[in-house]
Amino acid sequence: MTATIRDVAQRAGVSVATASRVLTGSRKVSPILAERVNEAAAALDYRHNAVARALRRGHTNTVGMIVPEIGNPFFPAIVEAVERRLQGTGRDLFLCDAQQDVAIERHRVHALIARQVDGLIIVPVSATASRAALADIPGSVPVVQVDRFVEEFAADWVGVDDELGIGLAVEHVASRGAHTIAFVSAALESSSALQRHEGFERAIARLGLPSDFPRLLGTYRAEWGRAAAIELLHSGALPDAVVCGNDEIAVGVLGEFRRRQVHVPDRVLVTGFDDIRFAALADPPLTTVRQPHEQLAAECIRLLDARLADPQTPVQRTAIAPTLVIRESTGGAS
Amino acid sequence: MTATIRDVAQRAGVSVATASRVLTGSRKVSPILAERVNEAAAALDYRHNAVARALRRGHTNTVGMIVPEIGNPFFPAIVEAVERRLQGTGRDLFLCDAQQDVAIERHRVHALIARQVDGLIIVPVSATASRAALADIPGSVPVVQVDRFVEEFAADWVGVDDELGIGLAVEHVASRGAHTIAFVSAALESSSALQRHEGFERAIARLGLPSDFPRLLGTYRAEWGRAAAIELLHSGALPDAVVCGNDEIAVGVLGEFRRRQVHVPDRVLVTGFDDIRFAALADPPLTTVRQPHEQLAAECIRLLDARLADPQTPVQRTAIAPTLVIRESTGGAS
């Protein structure tokens, strides 16, 4: 069996209180005894039991994070940034994947809550169907939503201003001469899909562009981009530009256009959203709306800590303005 | 304060034992009392405290997983497969990211061990420098290494046969007429880099191909692929084929070649390793060595459970044969 603090205390000839004190440094202990305790701990290969400690202390020094789908490269990027922020605060991040399924997402919430995480960071799968999961979080545990949010649910949120982001993309392709613009994105399930769609409609209206070109809504994946590209080609009238809801879709669109010899950007302009690692490596390199991961993560942890410090803090929603990164898929810089 | 089982018992007018029994279903309880307990639990919004439960029961129903870098899309793919396998076994997966740093990796191991995970799945950062981290895992907790392993360390492993995989790639490009072949991969730090390098050398020797073409070793990232491609171009004699240590590198190589108008596959053949999501979307679509995620995950859980059932089980290392996926970057099918 693995050694307990009791064993350590016994071997060192001190009380468990003393052992605990030297092991955690919670109070001063005479150097002689401290030395003995440390020796005993080393000799017994003692590891503290964080479960017992958490039970007694009432907190776990753990924050849980749930993302909709870890396979979507945007989320790992956010996770890495959050992890860096958490570094050095003495807390560990445990990551869970909801597999794009609100039932699994809810299960993850329960698992994390049961394990008494000190806080929860979540990118909700759905703007509406994730409400049940979020609602199961007791008021005593701080939650912050990142990137996506649940509608009409009172919890902190930090993300990019999706409407503005899509607006940048639309304005950019318009400035490059595009008049007819199609929109390929994910079904209006997640808040980001909703907001980006909204942003597209508004931008089109604002610029007085024709609004009878297709909005194709599927999933945030490249396969969907491919399929949508085919649909656009079959529909006859190819638009001047295709604004995509994220980079994966855009990469799929690019791939299909390439396969069918539709030249980008000469024949069609294409834009993405997120600026994932692969965007710059696509062919042609993808013009996209960059999400500032580090800022998002920083704000996320700030919100979490604020709520941790004072649970009564009013709910905050922080929208950060994204920036446009111009690459070859819309004709390149200049 | 959140309600405890004591509160539930009190409200239901039963003992905590009875409450616990109905809440966990561990023993039969009369329907009348069971009803009362359930009502009380619902009324108080009772959530069981998994920390207390784990302390008492001695296990957590949690398995921990540590990957070198969650931003490398190969790992999320493995994670997803593992998660699916774990589904329905009543255990939850907590994922941690080592950020390619053995010190952080070791910290993650400690964090997970302290929290009493029932098992640990790890993709070690380094074949040598990760030994310290692995050595810190007490013998009482089952560990299985996936994809990569620590040299001369007695712990289960499951992965793909890297040597064989690279062999497939080399043989394939050779069969397409490549005579001079360069190898672009990661520095010989991780076991996969070591094995793939070894596989390359052996295949070259076996086929009697010239061995004086460059081996460029950097990182498993696209930027390195770009840099290596530039190096190859500057070195004068461009090889007939470039075999890459993973898909990200290959995508970088492809990107740079495209930018410099070096045609793939007409001028150079390029292969990758892993078959990540983007491999098929690269330009041209990438010929690569496919890792069978589902099989890897299945074997991983099998190993973990075997060791859980009997800690004395002899150490097993399972190498699964990968398959070659032929795409345009080597001339396409047929």
Add this chain to the structure above:
DNA sequence: CCAAATTGGGTAAACGTTTACCCCTTCCTT
């Protein structure tokens, strides 16, 4: 030099569960 404060040690309660053990009914079995 005495009172007060400080230091450094120990005892035991508490955190929230689960479950071994005990006890009282009730129901079979012969």
Add this chain to the structure above:
DNA sequence: AAGGAAGGGGTAAACGTTTACCCAATTTGG
């Protein structure tokens, strides 16, 4: 009808820590 088994309830110990509280010894201050 007696004996035993089975069913269903409760009490309390245990899991491994941390820490409030207590106490003795020492130091400090006037």
